[in-house]
Amino acid sequence: MSRQTFRNKWIWITGASSGIGRALTLEFAKKGSNLIISSRKEKELNVVAHECERHGVEVLVQVLDLANSESIQHAFQTIESKAIEVDVLINNGGMSQRGLVRDTILPVHQQLMQVNYLGAVELTGLVLPGMIKRQKGHIVGVSSIVGKFGFPLRSSYSASKHALKGYLETLYLEENNNGIDVSIVYPGRIQTEISKHAIDGSGNSHQKMDEGLQNGMDVSDCAKKIVRGLEKKRIEIFVGKRELLLLAIRRYTPSIFFKIAKNIKPV
């Protein structure tokens, strides 16, 4: 399988204002890629853009809200009007959940599906036709290890990440022979503030840092590993530490997985 280089390519990353998206942005800037960076917070995105400057790459800040279709369409039209051909789209933006099923109201389930799944689907649907016309492009989605199994307090988060996996695997099967590469990233625990930004059953911000995340993989190591996987056009990229073992336990000894997971202390 041929390796790709990202020098002078246009990479569009959602969720670039913090965590994995920010680290990926910096990693691609080091590789000489031009970047479109998106999320809701313009001020934070400008800081990230500034951090990339010393690498001499072009960085466009494009605010968008994955929960808002008009905002996604406006972002795409703005990029299209600049005649930029997007080489790689990284659907990384997302939010997590910390709430029991029994306590979670329907709008919270809807919000998680909208931000983590439908937002990515809509942006991909806008970017894909240009890639198909050029017969090249790479669509990436950041799922999660809980996109491979269920996990306490993360019902619709897990569902949205399973959905993203199903959508992207299908896209790969349909379009890889037409020059479109697809990669799905499955992070375990990465040291970001995702748990602080997570929402509870009522839609309020969780605002607590999970202990597990604090001991997770360093975010810049995570970004390096993801970029290496993308260079190799890997369909599946796993990043994390010991928690990745859960994937094998779930697959080969499901009864042991269910015993462990149902007794995990809820946080």
Ligand SMILES: NC(=O)c1ccc[n+]([C@@H]2O[C@H](COP(=O)([O-])OP(=O)(O)OC[C@H]3O[C@@H](n4cnc5c(N)ncnc54)[C@H](OP(=O)(O)O)[C@@H]3O)[C@@H](O)[C@H]2O)c1
């Ligand atoms: N950290 C982990 O352990 C872990 C594990 C598995 C999967 N992941 C996945 O990795 C991705 C990045 O998460 P992270 O850990 O880096 O967490 P993070 O620091 O909270 O980053 C989430 C990013 O998504 C953006 N975002 C959230 N809601 C958005 C919306 N409605 N519209 C546009 N952008 C939005 C945020 O930016 P704004 O607030 O500026 O909009 C932020 O840039 C997520 O998809 C997450 O599910 C993370």
